[in-house]
Amino acid sequence: MDWIEKEKNLIVPVYKRKEVIFERGEGCYLYDIHGKRYLDLVSGIACVAIGHSHPEFVEKVYSQLKKLVQVSNLYYTIPQIILAEKLKKITGMDKFFFCNSGTEAVEASLKFARKATGKKKFVAFTNGFHGRTMGALSVTYKEKFRKPFEPLVQPVEFAKFNDASDLEKKVDENTAAVILELIQGEAGVYPASEEFVKTIFELKEEYGYLVIVDEVQTGFGRTGKWFAKEHYDVEPDIIAMAKAMGSGFPIGCSAVTEEVAEKLEKGDHGSTFGGNPLACAASIATIEIIEKYKLVENSEKMGKYFMERLGEMFSEVRGKGLMIGVKVPNAEEIVKKGLEQGVVLNATSEDNLRLVPPLIIRKEDIDLAVEVLAKILR
Numbered sequence: 001m002d003w004i005e006k007e008k009n010l011i012v013p014v015y016k017r018k019e020v021i022f023e024r025g026e027g028c029y030l031y032d033i034h035g036k037r038y039l040d041l042v043s044g045i046a047c048v049a050i051g052h053s054h055p056e057f058v059e060k061v062y063s064q065l066k067k068l069v070q071v072s073n074l075y076y077t078i079p080q081i082i083l084a085e086k087l088k089k090i091t092g093m094d095k096f097f098f099c100n101s102g103t104e105a106v107e108a109s110l111k112f113a114r115k116a117t118g119k120k121k122f123v124a125f126t127n128g129f130h131g132r133t134m135g136a137l138s139v140t141y142k143e144k145f146r147k148p149f150e151p152l153v154q155p156v157e158f159a160k161f162n163d164a165s166d167l168e169k170k171v172d173e174n175t176a177a178v179i180l181e182l183i184q185g186e187a188g189v190y191p192a193s194e195e196f197v198k199t200i201f202e203l204k205e206e207y208g209y210l211v212i213v214d215e216v217q218t219g220f221g222r223t224g225k226w227f228a229k230e231h232y233d234v235e236p237d238i239i240a241m242a243k244a245m246g247s248g249f250p251i252g253c254s255a256v257t258e259e260v261a262e263k264l265e266k267g268d269h270g271s272t273f274g275g276n277p278l279a280c281a282a283s284i285a286t287i288e289i290i291e292k293y294k295l296v297e298n299s300e301k302m303g304k305y306f307m308e309r310l311g312e313m314f315s316e317v318r319g320k321g322l323m324i325g326v327k328v329p330n331a332e333e334i335v336k337k338g339l340e341q342g343v344v345l346n347a348t349s350e351d352n353l354r355l356v357p358p359l360i361i362r363k364e365d366i367d368l369a370v371e372v373l374a375k376i377l378r
């Protein structure tokens with residue numbers, strides 16, 4: 001059976017896929033339909049934090065699956081409340097809205113910011129990525145993604161990332177929120193400078209806008225802290241999260257302060273699937289496993305080791321924890337050869353690789369990755 005040929009007649013052509021069909025995963029490794037093993041340095045795009053098919057995750061999700069999957073938000077369910085309690089501890093935020101993906105988390109965050117401030121304008125940043133639905137797309141920088149779908153949500157202004165003086169020109173008293181990734185992920189792993197983040201929060205005091213931090217990619221230990229905001233010592237008004245929240249199981253969340261929550265009323269937003277018991281069980285299990293096996297600490301430690309090893313080979317290595325960007329010659333060629341050699345890599349541009357392995361990665365896996373990269377470059 002030629003599955004790839006068959007797919008061409010069935011799936012809308014919006015994805016550019018690599019020539020491989022994955023069938024199963026275990027820990028940091030994926031297996032294709034021919035049984036070939038690959039070291040996974042992509043994790044389903046920074047999702048599979050605890051590794052593939054973690055036995056404790058499987059058990060906990062299965063146990064919820066047998067009990068109850070979905071009743072909608074017309075009723076109370078306990079896993080949603082337990083998850084909110086856990087999130088409160090690890091984020092320091094007050095109240096939580098559950099959804100199913102990153103773009104939905106951003107969508108909810110934008111709506112909440114407008115409702116809470118009564119203002120309309122959003123300020124986002126060059127090279128930022130926040131998702132593909134109409135609201136999230138409106139604050140996503142890449143014109144190629146936005147242009148065909150205009151008119152989008154307005155007014156939106158883009159300020160230069162890491163340029164405080166440009167930001168000062170773009171924000172005003174009509175600004176509902178500034179939205180940013182503290183470490184830009186889709187752009188290729190570019191951290192915001194501390195000075196820049198400080199200015200965002202200083203100007204917030206002056207103009208009274210909210211700060212939405214998009215931690216969809218940086219959350220849940222990816223950067224060597226539970227959330228990237230801890231690197232900057234800032235407290236946002238709203239945090240959007242998803243990806244690693246369920247270690248691959250679809251779930252997202254917009255976390256808000258009490259001040260924002262106070263302005264929200266019944267009917268302001270909603271989701272049929274959002275916070276369903278199964279997704280919440282997956283997220284609870286993810287958080288418990290991250291805690292139990294100290295994966296935030298492992299992310300910091302292994303991230304340092306990975307960056308050091310990459311620094312022996314490449315002149316530009318950026319990032320924090322296990323969110324790493326590397327400047328390379330011909331990224332697509334390296335990705336192709338990586339697959340041939342059994343390492344799954346991701347190129348974010350012609351000359352950049354983004355490495356976001358599962359947070360359970362060990363030294364020997366990193367050594368294997370480095371060995372394969374060295375071989376490819378030879």
Ligand SMILES: Cc1ncc(COP(=O)(O)O)c(C=O)c1O
Nearest residue numbers: 101102103129130131185216217
């Ligand atoms: C920072 C950020 N925000 C939002 C999104 C959108 O998430 P999703 O693809 O789950 O809708 C992404 C996806 O890559 C992201 O990296």
